[in-house]
Amino acid sequence: MFVIEVIPLASLPPQVPQLLSYFFSKPLLKGSVVEILIGNRRTPAVVVSSVSLEEEKASLKKSSFQLKKLSAVISEVPFVSNRQFRIAVWLSRNYFTPLGLCLKTVLPSFFLKKNYKLQITNYKSENNQKSETIKPIVLLSRAKDTIKTVETEIKKTLRKKKQVLVVVPEISMVGYFYDVLASHYETTVIHSKISSKKLYQNWLSISSGDTEVLIGTRLALFAPFLSLGLVIIEDPANEAYRSDMSPKYNALDLAAEVTRTYSAQLTMISGIPSMDEYYKIKSGLHYIRNDLKDLKPADVSISNMLEEMKKGNFSVFSQESKRQIIKYAKSRKKILIFSSRKGYFGSLVCENCSFTFKCPNCSIPFRLHKSPESLFICHRCSAVQKPPDSCPNCRSYKLRPVGFPGSQRLEEELNQILSNNSLKADIFVFDSSSIKTSKSEDEMLKNMEESNSSICIATQLIFSHRYSKKFDLILIPNLDSLTTVPDFRSEEHLFYQFAKILDFEPESIVIQTYNSESPLISKLVSNNYDEFYDQELPVRKIFWYPPFARLIKLSFRHPEHSKATYETRITSEKLKMAIAQMKLGESVKILDPSPAFVEKEKGLYTHNIILKIMPEQKADEILRFVPSGWIIDVDPKNIL
Template sequence: MPNILNTAPELYRIRVAVPVHLYDCFDYKVTEDQYRQIEVGARVAVSFGRQHVVGIVTEKLQSDAPIDSSFQLKFITEILDDQTILNEAVLKLCHWSAQYYQFPIGEVMHAAIPTLLRQGKPYNLLARTWKVLDLNADDKFKRSEKQQDAYKVLKLHPHGTAETILNLSGIETATLKAIEKKGIIRCELEPQNFQPEPVQLAQMPLTPNEDQQKAIQSMVKAKNKYQAFLLDGLTGSGKTEVYLQVMHEVLKQGKQVLVLVPEIGLTPQTISRFQSRFHCNIVLMHSGLNDTKRLQAWQHAQTGKATIILGTRSAIFTPMPNLGLIILDEEHDLSFKQQEGFRYHARDVALYRAHLENCPIVLGSATPSIDSFYLADQGKLTHLKLTQRAGGALMPKMHLIDLKIAKKQQGISQNLIDEIKKRLDKKEQVLIFLNRRGYAPVLICESCAWQANCPHCDAHFTLHKKPYEHLHCHHCGTINRLPDACPQCHQQTLKPIGMGTAKVEETLQELFPEHKILRVDRDSTSRVGSWQKIYDQIHTSEPMILLGTQMLAKGHHFPYVTLVAILDIDSGLLSVDFRATERTAQLIIQVAGRAGRGEMKGEVYLQTLRPDHPLLNTLITKDYRAFAKDTLADRQIALLPPCRYAVMIRCESRSQDENQTFLTNMTQKLREHAGNLIDIWGPIPAPMERKAGRYQAHVVLLSTERAKMHFYVREWWQQILHFKPSNMKITIDVDPQELS
């Protein structure tokens, strides 16, 4: 037992969250002057073991607070902030998240601040401001339209413009530097102005239809209090217009709005809509920003200067002094769940934050998650429905193509080829969806049936042809050269099987050589700004074929697309994961929703080997809500989430026997303590048993009583961490979204 004594009155202490993988905060000594100066939520530099790290002050301890005398307390090294940088609400949110997701509090708090602040850099950075030196240089930009446009904008602001504002207007830093070399403008470092600016309406709102008006009125009534809404609207039903009108009511009060989107690919169109509606300070927060710009955006939000904050999942931890509304768009999207390290779900954290901030929150989707439908049934979400497409547009008609009997060219049915040609001849656009990047998913020898498999994973290599021919494992990242002959029988009979987006692109170029084909996947959009360039091309009225993966399916507005084709949907119908059919249904509806959003009618074609599958028939003859109702009923019968709460323990090591033995012993300890309160499934091998040379296994814990399960699991998890072998990696995933 530690020796607990009362401290001497002259001993001043603070409690600090340190970014190490330990689950406690740690006490440090400070002088009397430091104690008076330090604010809870500020950063301090401390020594931890042999490391020098940046921590966050979580508490100023009273002089008579008990102390563990078995430890020798250290003095802090330095106070880094003279004021709090994480306000009370965010500190509470971090503590709750650390406890709920069973993750070290110091690492959670570090995730809530930008990289430069984690490194101990000063809070008050100077802002880069661009000023015009020569107001008569219009004739010096004949060869660069970008530079000419940037110069025209800069001339409107003779006293200078912040680089962040110019970037939001589409002017790249590289363009500014190119003009600077000509001696026409210069960059100066100036103190940032954190004073909020008044919000002005730049564009009149559209007239809402009956469903939109009802949703807007319900949300506006909830301002200044916590209420959670599920905005369940058909694709193209005008959810964004509802967001904008509710945002306006909140902004008029001088409050801030946080809008979360699943991926940075959605930010160009979203910020364009916001900028065209509101004249105010809007900031972006996502992984595509460099460290300096990320910090500047964070500071604008933290000081209240920014009125609209648009970001991906990590933005939910951004401090905001006047938060009045949270919007989570495409709430069903799996990208809101962090799948590594701190495995939080931004949707659930956002709900708790709205509760802490006493403000309304809107979860919007055309295909709400089964979890959200369940919360709506329980009355925890107010369910609002948009049943009409905006502007009178009709929902696209869906057709199934049976691949067992259809004539095909390189995996594309002749019927679909004919339909694509009709649309292109009418000067319309076509979207083709295939959720498989690369050239081909399998390379096989026709002589001996050898397959190119990853030596480190239970998976095939994917064949890529660009930037050079190679084999790539999308699970562990291994890259091998393409063999000249079969390594097993040495025959030159290697053949790619199946199709990825690169192969489909090649086929489409042969079929439609006179038309532009834009491929959108992780390979084609890896360069900074590449997605924005593709997006701009799509929004011309030029007839073209858009080909891509899930990046094309997520909430984009493509007004000239009238035909959508899904080349292969069957893989989602055969998965062992009970959520696979939900993901597949959402994907079909989301992809289909890109068609017919403008004035022209849309159609959708799905290629499948299983045209009689109940999921496909429900979506075609009924709708997604009917599917969701049936799925929720099935989950209730099977006692699967969300009808029971789940925790998954994932284990990986060099030996599957070692995984199984350790997890079996540990689950037996949990059974001894929790009894029948927790249903334990496993241990079982993961669906991909071997990945990156290590074997994977997991255990799933299920219970109808979440609080009691968390109580038992919290103590048990600490035992696991204490007893696990040093060569074993083990992680906990509360409310897991995938079984892999």
């Protein structure tokens, strides 16, 4: 008889053992798949080790539990490789997530499905390979020059009979890279929208080494490469690289672990480095290579909207913006109006009593949309209501829209400007309200390309197409709205967005703001990110923010406000006591519990506890005191 240790492909609480032991009549290879019973539920599990019962007899006598027999063997042939085990363990330890859930994330969606057989062909060779850490490269490049910039590295890697992985943040960007690279190399694609059958075919092609270049979203990092030599991360600061589902991993950190596993080169490409990358470059942990080509700088003008209001201009466009729109529309040139909001206006308010119409399921105001009739839409839970004719609080009919204008409002004013000047132009609204499918997105892009005179009103959705699209004039109607989120990274994100705007290679840019004297704007316009970073880094060091400390957001959700408040307060005190008892005050800080920025969402109240942990401190020493039922988000997108 043999004791078989397995990882169940299920989510066990992280505080309990993640390996379960069973007995079986014969040993099973690591990576083979069995079926076990957890309660009365049949669950697949992956074998980690097999040990003779004689060797384990002494420890089993001391144990308080009785071994059960394996329910069934699904496959004696290993389906899971050592590298997949290693990445799953890394995910579990780094993000304090159940090991079974991490292993399930690493495995493909067709795993254990009928007619999709897997076999690890290079299992023994994996055991003999040693991991080597190669210093990552931060490569600065314009979006339209990205492929030319990395082509030399791709050719060099392929000459060594190694494979190349290109990771992009969004599916819409895959096509651009595929169209160029597939004409030269054996290229495969992986993302969440391809079918299980196609994924299976691609999976086999990658594991056999037939695929030379793989292009995909963060899912491609789990592919079974035969010999990976280069990982290219496009736009590494993009928030789409952070998973919203458990395990809440950051694809950039995962890419670094994958390259260590394969002893491959990691190259990150962007217009400007992130602040974390900038710090690592200055610390000698990353190389930097500047391949930015000198382009004719755009003519940037700043419109002070406070001065516009003093002059009686209450339009969403300044006089300078109107002049530029008329000038470029007459010349039939391409115009982009970068909108920070979709919809019509931020919300609707009663002028008499200041009553704000809020979503009943969420603690935020409804957004006002026109489609074509007026509608209230909640951008959190998607609830829809028709606006009333009068205020429910004071019965006043004086209701007016307030807040930042959205795409629909910009389109309305734009039509008025064109009409007043007898101009004609095709107006395209490029946001998630107008574009529901990839097909509709492609159709709109095609129509924009074929139009003789077009004006595009777009949210950041347009950034996925900066590799191929060009605009002659770009307007930013409200720069201030891009930094309204009270998060410590909001100004840093503004630099990323402006760098992407420059990728469209405009002749002119008009920036509208209510704070034209801000020193941030002058640094932004001159692309002087290094001065901003040098001023920001000492502040982050003082207050324990990345890259000097890790942030962990602990969130508790409950339908009752009092229960959410009570549970958060109790857990906070428990963690403070644990930190004091273990004398970790020099390496761990805990912020007092607080409601989330959007306290109520989809009927649930959310309260947060923020932990700041020094890099050398093991997070699991603290997180093991967090009760089950909490959401643990390591290195979160924000701390709101």
